[in-house]
Amino acid sequence: xxxxxxxxxxxxxxxxxxxxxxxxxxxxxxxxxxxxxxxxxxxxxxxxxxxxxxxxxxxxxxxxxxxxxxxxxxxxxxxxxxxxxxxxxxxxxxxxxxxxxxxxxxxxxxxxxxxxxxxxxxxxxxxxxxxxxxxxxxxxxxxxxxxxxxxxxxxxxxxxxxxxxxxxxxxxxxxxxxxxxxxxxxxxxxxxxxxxxxxxxxxxxxxxxxxxxxx
Amino acid sequence: xxxxxxxxxxxxxxxxxxxxxxxxxxxxxxxxxxxxxxxxxxxxxxxxxxxxxxxxxxxxxxxxxxxxxxxxxxxxxxxxxxxxxxxxxxxxxxxxxxxxxxxxxxxxxxxxxxxxxxxxxxxxxxxxxxxxxxxxxxxxxxxxxxxxxxxxxxxxxxxxxxxxxxxxxxxxxxxxxxxxxxxxxxxxxxxxxxxxxxxxxxxxxxxxxxxxxxx
Numbered sequence: 402x403x404x405x406x407x408x409x410x411x412x413x414x415x416x417x418x419x420x421x422x423x424x425x426x427x428x429x430x431x432x433x434x435x436x437x438x439x440x441x442x443x444x445x446x447x448x449x450x451x452x453x454x455x456x457x458x459x460x461x462x463x464x465x466x467x468x469x470x471x472x473x474x475x476x477x478x479x480x481x482x483x484x485x486x487x488x489x490x491x492x493x494x495x496x497x498x499x500x501x502x503x504x505x506x507x508x509x510x511x512x513x514x515x516x517x518x519x520x521x522x523x524x525x526x527x528x529x530x531x532x533x534x535x536x537x538x539x540x541x542x543x544x545x546x547x548x549x550x551x552x553x554x555x556x557x558x559x560x561x562x563x564x565x566x567x568x569x570x571x572x573x574x575x576x577x578x579x580x581x582x583x584x585x586x587x588x589x590x591x592x593x594x595x596x597x598x599x600x601x602x603x604x605x606x607x608x609x610x611x612x613x614x615x616x
Numbered sequence: 617x618x619x620x621x622x623x624x625x626x627x628x629x630x631x632x633x634x635x636x637x638x639x640x641x642x643x644x645x646x647x648x649x650x651x652x653x654x655x656x657x658x659x660x661x662x663x664x665x666x667x668x669x670x671x672x673x674x675x676x677x678x679x680x681x682x683x684x685x686x687x688x689x690x691x692x693x694x695x696x697x698x699x700x701x702x703x704x705x706x707x708x709x710x711x712x713x714x715x716x717x718x719x720x721x722x723x724x725x726x727x728x729x730x731x732x733x734x735x736x737x738x739x740x741x742x743x744x745x746x747x748x749x750x751x752x753x754x755x756x757x758x759x760x761x762x763x764x765x766x767x768x769x770x771x772x773x774x775x776x777x778x779x780x781x782x783x784x785x786x787x788x789x790x791x792x793x794x795x796x797x798x799x800x801x802x803x804x805x806x807x808x809x810x811x812x813x814x815x816x817x818x819x820x821x822x823x824x825x826x827x828x829x830x831x
Binding site: 407409410412413415416417419420424478479480481485487493494495497498499501502503504505507508510548549555556572573574575579581589591592593594595596597598599600601602603604605606607609 | 622624625627628630631632634635639693694695696700702708709710712713714716717718719720722723725763764770771787788789790794796804806807808809810811812813814815816817818819820821822824
């Protein structure tokens with residue numbers, strides 16, 4: 402890999418490019434230009450070239466990129482050339498939704514254990530997974546060599562859930578609770594805020610109203 | 617507003633800054649520097665200043681920003697100085713999770729109608745909302761002056777759901793289905809991909825393994 406200091410925005414776009422390339426590949430398309438990728442995902446062609454340049458030389462001038470090669474390469478960069486086992490805590494509505502979310506499996510993510518401390522949920526079945534008590538987490542983590550935990554509990558339980566994940570030696574946490582949690586520096590933590598994208602919509606609708614009212 | 621051409625990444629960060637300022641305000645903190653904001657949300661101080669500069673002059677050199685003023689201003693820019701009514705289609709697990717998601721209400725988003733075409737779901741109650749058939753959408757949109765629709769249906773139904781929203785004159789759509797949908801140019805569309813952030817984690821875990829193996 403060319404450099405370890407890749408901006409997170411580049412990694413995010415790489416994930417989007419990778420999905421776009423998968424779609425092209427499924428359609429049987431074999432070559433693609435940076436312009437096509439740019440148009441398909443809504444960024445500039447220069448941005449696509451700049452993002453890919455972090456990881457080396459791709460494509461042939463005037464010919465473009467080989468779809469399958471670039472798709473596999475982006476998947477490899479993102480760590481998606483193998484499957485990942487996820488531990489999920491929180492068997493509420495969001496937990497159910499995540500367990501049945503087709504987008505995870507499509508990218509090689511498999512939820513291998515669902516945990517809750519609510520006695521009314523323990524023992525229930527979500528798809529082919531039984532909801533386990535938190536005490537069973539170490540066993541499942543070891544069995545599947547899981548490194549990533551997903552937090553889908555109410556905000557008030559998010560920090561203690563993160564603490565348990567850290568104690569159980571998970572290395573990365575994806576937090577869906579709309580609250581800030583603290584973890585040691587060696588843990589990779591990202592928050593999924595479900596309303597950030599809503600606010601891009603309201604920002605744009607606001608601009609639109611402003612435009613109309615200034616006519 | 618200074619300029620209409622604000623990069624989407626700036627709007628996204630503004631949404632994050634705004635939440636951070638709300639937290640400071642709740643704690644009773646009255647002034648903040650760009651350095652504090654930067655550290656609190658994980659970007660550089662220069663980035664914070666650059667992002668805010670799109671919207672005019674803020675803060676006093678050597679004193680910093682007034683938390684309450686900047687919080688209100690960022691909320692106003694994002695269109696969050698008033699409430700937004702959301703229409704939700706899809707009363708499955710994800711729909712339930714979104715209806716009960718505390719993060720929406722905290723930012724002034726209220727789901728005012730839940731719709732599904734599944735007869736086994738219509739008439740059911742999610743919190744204080746009854747699940748309505750799709751035919752009732754125009755009535756609810758008019759009643760609440762809703763402009764934004766949220767798609768929480770399975771991928772195979774996402775496009776037809778978007779078409780119905782467009783036909784019913786919604787102006788913006790937030791799509792949670794892991795599939796590309798097409799809408800006319802005048803519709804604001806954003807997709808929430810639940811696995812993009814997971815892929816940032818796997819990218820970083822990949823770098824880590826690489827580092828370890830090269831020791």
